[in-house]
Amino acid sequence: MMPAFDVTRARRETRGCEQLIHFNNAGASLPPIPVADALYGYLHEEEMYGGYEVMARRTVDLDNFYTAAARLLNCSPEEIAFSDSATRAWNTAFYAFDFQPGDRILAGSAEYGSNLVALLHQVKRQGVEVIWVADEASGQIDIKALENLIDDRVKLICLTQVPSGDGMINPAALVGKVAKSAGIPYLLDACQALGQLPVDVDQTGCDLLCGTGRKFLRGPRGTGLLYVRKALIEQLEPNQLNHHAAELISTDHYQLRMDAKRFESWERSCAGQLALGVAIDYALDWGLAAISERIMRLSGILRQKLANIDGVTTADQGVEQCGIVTFFAEQLPAEQLQQQLALRHINTSTVPFSANPISSARRRHPPLLRASLHYYNTTQEIERFVTELKQLL
Ligand SMILES: Cc1ncc(COP(=O)(O)O)c(C=O)c1O
The missing domain is CATH 3.90.1150.10 (Aspartate Aminotransferase, domain 1)
Structure with a gap:
């Protein structure tokens, strides 16, 4: 009890x-007050001292976002990327896959509308095939139907754990078991789950996960996160690069980062990142x-x-x-x-x-x-x- x-x-x-x-x-x-005050306080410091100067002296507080998110998801801080939304995080992960014509993506019917648009985009652009897995009578994803669809053509499994417009919780860990035993990457949209349910990436078995700050995590708007399993980071090259995601070695050579920050941009709302870290700590404290x-x-x-x-x-x-x-x-x-x-x-x-x-x-x-x-x-x-x-x- x-x-x-x-x-x-x-x-x-x-x-x-x-x-x-x-x-x-x-x-x-x-x-909550600690989140709102962290946000306002940081913006006030930027107003008074300058954005770069505040960033330089608050590195520990800003980095807290990564350790907090890692504690929330039971992963390592190197597997976390800061994002400005769940959509950006999901897209960044999704578009990093080098899909070929005829590749299959299996997705659950709860998939968020924005993810659906990106899936359709890849159908049009890359000639991939998206198969919508059947639902059980209860409405949740049918695990047997998912298992029956597994073959060599399947390159990704996508699931939205908690749909935006339905109180259902999909059995994300059962999907993870299927993905793991088939050796297929598993992208979980945990946008409505984070801050509402315990989400452990090892228990869930997902390889990639996106979330947003403003929903049940009670963070500020314009913040989100992406988790990428360590074993997958090196295999996935982001669709777009910048000089934060990759280090410029010379004028004609760059080296991609080896952590999940290869999926980030340098510029961001530092106040938002700080406050999202506070929000995650606050949720973990409860x-x-x-x-x-x-x-x-x-x-x-x-x-x-x-x-x-x-x-x-x-x-x-x-x-x-x-x-x-x-x-x-x-x-x-x-x-x-x-x-x-x-x-x-x-x-x-x-x-x-x-x-x-x-x-x-x-x-x-x-x-x-x-x-x-x-x-x-x-x-x-x-x-x-x-x-x-x-x-x-
Ligand atoms: C299940 C789900 N996924 C993704 C998103 C997109 O989140 P964001 O607006 O932070 O991109 C939402 C937003 O409502 C959502 O409910």
Whole structure:
């Protein structure tokens, strides 16, 4: 049994939750005070002393991002690259593969819309074939179907662990087992998982992983990360290079870095990098197991209450579900509901088709409203949300 979660402290350290109910954590969470203050403080130092000068004297604090991310994912700091988004991180990894015509990529139906565009781009440009793995009846990826698709043509397996617009948690570790035994690289989109669930790259068996700062990690916008397994770093040449990713030896010779920083650019938001490190430390301080237990409890309560409202249908799939709660109501379209709730100082979001297009096309449900909960949300907020919802309907 876990000790009681100190939600009073969590809320005391979250200025934003005093004035609204924030159920849009899958969009961007409210950052806690230490993260926000680290960001503002660093920007203030840049204002007063100059960007290069501050960077020079805060190298240890800036480098903390790499050690924090490595602790979060159970890997080495050399396997981490800083990125400005999950999309950039995913693309950087994906476009580093030297695909040939006829190569196959196996992907789950939960794949994020932006990843789908990049996949289609490589279909068009390189002549690769993307095979969408079947889902089980529960909606999660069908592991047997995945196994049956493995052959010599398969050069990459992609999975989105937690879809953007569905409360399901895909069995990422089972996919990792298949990828490992077949010796096929495995690219995991853990964008909605980081900060919400414990994610261990060894347990998951992924070789590449992308994440973003602003969602359940509670970091600033414009930050993200890429993990690349050490054994793969040397095999993958980034699609674009610069003089941070590679050292210039002479005017006609460069040497690629041997760590994951070969996937980075030099210029970045240093304040963002610093604050993302603080956000990761902050999440680790709460403990990912404790965080995920609280999120699951709260979202379970919300799903149950929604199921008891006339005309409301919850739409989350999967065997295991997380803090993303999706539903639709017969009485009002999702977009109007979201707008009406916003007028009542309750933040939610709708689920666009681009969130997880393959799965949405398979399921053909009406547009969904997404209420995504974090550990700083409360049962009282859920009560208020449900009361407002009932009145609106
Ligand atoms: C599953 C998933 N992957 C990737 C992304 C893209 O993240 P970013 O906006 O940081 O590029 C999102 C954003 O919603 C997402 O939900």
